[in-house]
Amino acid sequence: xxxxxxxxxxxxxxxxxxxxxxxxxxxxxxxxxxxxxxxxxxxxxxxxxxxxxxxxxxxxxxxxxxxxxxxxxxxxxxxxxxxxxxxxxxxxxxxxxxxxxxxxxxxxxxxxxxxxxxxxxxxxxxxxxxxxxxxxxxxxxxxxxxxxxxxxxxxxxxx
Numbered sequence: 001x002x003x004x005x006x007x008x009x010x011x012x013x014x015x016x017x018x019x020x021x022x023x024x025x026x027x028x029x030x031x032x033x034x035x036x037x038x039x040x041x042x043x044x045x046x047x048x049x050x051x052x053x054x055x056x057x058x059x060x061x062x063x064x065x066x067x068x069x070x071x072x073x074x075x076x077x078x079x080x081x082x083x084x085x086x087x088x089x090x091x092x093x094x095x096x097x098x099x100x101x102x103x104x105x106x107x108x109x110x111x112x113x114x115x116x117x118x119x120x121x122x123x124x125x126x127x128x129x130x131x132x133x134x135x136x137x138x139x140x141x142x143x144x145x146x147x148x149x150x151x152x153x154x155x156x157x158x159x
Contacts, residue, residue: 007064011113012102015052015060016070022069023048023060026094034130061111063095063104070099083123090113090127093136099143109143128152 015023025046031037051057051074059077062069074092090112095104116122126148129136141147 007102010107011064011101012061012108013064014039015053015062019060019062019069019072020045020048020052022062026096029096030092030094032076034133058091060092061108063108065099065102065104071095071104071108073112075112076125081124085121085123088112088122090125090126093127105139106143112128 024041027044027048028039028041031039032094048060051060058074060072060074063071072092072094073090076089076091078087078089080087090109093108112125116125125145127140127145129140137147
């Protein structure tokens with residue numbers, strides 16, 4: 001019986017301009033899957049482009065398998081006066097449905113933690129997750145994240 005072909009490794013790197021269309025598509029898919037929302041493409045395109053153009057806003061990373069971009073996430077920054085350092089927020093996480101449950105997010109998460117340590121001046125990594133997204137919550141717990149005692153409140157001027 002022939003052995004199955006080995007799975008190509010997952011590689012993670014900073015997003016580049018040529019990843020723009022992938023990131024936009026991932027964000028459109030995530031909005032539809034999680035909230036049933038159709039995002040305004042021109043606004044989304046401008047928002048992703050702004051991050052790719054300015055590290056002051058944050059940065060995207062992407063994961064590839066066999067040269068195919070299969071996932072992206074966004075890191076944004078929060079200044080902590082209590083700690084006199086920066087908290088990195090993991091946002092806009094999306095893994096293409098065909099590549100889920102293969103360790104893609106784990107690779108990206110590990111990359112983010114290592115990069116935060118290597119960067120210095122980063123005191124923690126946070127994210128928020130929908131209360132009903134138990135698979136994601138289980139993944140975050142397995143990766144050593146702890147549930148915070150904070151709840152999120154917001155005023156959304158775009159709604």
